[in-house]
Amino acid sequence: MKALLLTNEYPPHVYGGAGVHVEYLSRELAKLIDVEVRCFGEQDLVSDHLRVKGYGVDSRLCATTDTKLQPALQALARCLSFTAEPIDADVVHCHTWYSHFGGIVAELAYGLPLVITTHSLEPLRSWKREQLGRGYNLSTWLERTALAMADTIIAVSNGMKQDILRLFTVDPARVAVVHNGIDTDEYHPVSSNAALVSYGIDPGVPYVLFVGRIARQKGILHLVHAIDHLAPNVQVVLCAGAPDTREIGDEMAAAVRQVQARRPHVVWIREMVDKGSAIELYSHAAVFCCPSIYEPFGIINLEAMACGTPVVGSAVGGIPEVVVPEETGLLVDVGPQDAESSEPEDAEGFARRLAAALNRLLADEPLRRRMGAAGRERAVRQFGWPAIARQVAQLYQSLCRTSATSAKPAI
Numbered sequence: 001m002k003a004l005l006l007t008n009e010y011p012p013h014v015y016g017g018a019g020v021h022v023e024y025l026s027r028e029l030a031k032l033i034d035v036e037v038r039c040f041g042e043q044d045l046v047s048d049h050l051r052v053k054g055y056g057v058d059s060r061l062c063a064t065t066d067t068k069l070q071p072a073l074q075a076l077a078r079c080l081s082f083t084a085e086p087i088d089a090d091v092v093h094c095h096t097w098y099s100h101f102g103g104i105v106a107e108l109a110y111g112l113p114l115v116i117t118t119h120s121l122e123p124l125r126s127w128k129r130e131q132l133g134r135g136y137n138l139s140t141w142l143e144r145t146a147l148a149m150a151d152t153i154i155a156v157s158n159g160m161k162q163d164i165l166r167l168f169t170v171d172p173a174r175v176a177v178v179h180n181g182i183d184t185d186e187y188h189p190v191s192s193n194a195a196l197v198s199y200g201i202d203p204g205v206p207y208v209l210f211v212g213r214i215a216r217q218k219g220i221l222h223l224v225h226a227i228d229h230l231a232p233n234v235q236v237v238l239c240a241g242a243p244d245t246r247e248i249g250d251e252m253a254a255a256v257r258q259v260q261a262r263r264p265h266v267v268w269i270r271e272m273v274d275k276g277s278a279i280e281l282y283s284h285a286a287v288f289c290c291p292s293i294y295e296p297f298g299i300i301n302l303e304a305m306a307c308g309t310p311v312v313g314s315a316v317g318g319i320p321e322v323v324v325p326e327e328t329g330l331l332v333d334v335g336p337q338d339a340e341s342s343e344p345e346d347a348e349g350f351a352r353r354l355a356a357a358l359n360r361l362l363a364d365e366p367l368r369r370r371m372g373a374a375g376r377e378r379a380v381r382q383f384g385w386p387a388i389a390r391q392v393a394q395l396y397q398s399l400c401r402t403s404a405t406s407a408k409p410a411i
Contacts, residue, residue, distance in 0.1 A: 157318025
């Protein structure tokens with residue numbers, strides 16, 4: 001059997017959880033079946049049972065187009081490049097809307113069973129219009145069309161599955177839940193702290209850690225607003241780069257500048273750090289904070305848990321399926337959310353609840369140690385990539401046996 005994975009992100013161009021997912025899933029699947037990855041970029045890699053090829057786009061394409069429209073239109077062009085080359089796979093598997101047009105063409109032109117993994121859902125990310133303009137209309141259309149055509153939709157959490165069934169007209173039998181995973185041999189507690197020193201973090205002072213993109217859905221601005229309510233003499237480390245838009249980047253810069261003027265020990269690392277540095281940051285953090293207002297799963301929470309760090313996370317999406325309250329961390333109620341933006345209606349209340357949960361753990365080192373150990377054990381026991389790859393390979397095999405006779409909904 002051979003699977004063709006289509007994706008925007010693949011190393012070295014990874015900026016979110018979907019890219020992490022595809023990197024590790026493709027590696028583990030290649031131990032079971034042949035895998036080809038077609039992605040955005042210039043990658044050209046070959047190893048046992050794994051072939052990776054990146055596809056660029058002519059710089060003249062969209063040169064005079066509105067900059068907000070360019071990402072969506074360029075994605076369509078890359079997807080055509082994905083499918084213009086011959087395909088000899090048995091199944092095509094798409095990750096994020098950027099690759100969905102490629103999956104649609106592969107199904108129609110090559111007769112392949114189509115699998116879609118939903119890492120997020122466009123109707124629940126209305127703030128993307130700020131980034132994509134009317135390109136958001138394209139992304140939502142692509143997602144809706146691809147999900148209607150898919151033989152199997154993989155939801156990365158049960159919460160995501162419920163959102164799919166609520167927002168789209170799809171047969172529940174076509175939706176499977178397969179959680180994201182973590183390589184616990186790679187992500188584990190380490191004693192080295194060179195990254196801390198290089199970024200100006202005091203290893204002797206407890207710190208709260210955030211790792212992620214500067215994006216509305218990640219809720220980082222709510223954490224910044226919670227800093228004033230944290231106990232004194234703790235550090236806050238914001239490992240946050242790759243802003244979705246210039247506007248949110250400017251908003252982040254202003255908010256951090258203001259809080260740094262009021263209290264010391266707020267460190268902003270304005271880049272997406274390498275994996276080794278991230279593992280050091282996770283390992284030495286007193287608490288990891290995931291303040292997302294929308295999070296289908298949240299691989300970052302698994303990364304922190306695998307490194308033995310307790311998590312304070314929002315009680316949204318798939319986070320409650322990863323973080324066990326009072327065992328591996330604490331969950332914080334976001335409260336009522338605006339139907340359009342998903343922003344908390346009481347943003348100040350959410351910030352204060354985040355601070356209260358963080359303060360509780362910061363004040364109780366024995367509790368942090370117990371939760372950190374339990375989180376590590378849970379990550380090892382329940383979220384290993386080999387088991388996840390086996391589930392996905394079994395889905396492929398089932399599809400290949402039944403695709404010839406399976407009825408599809410009309411488009």
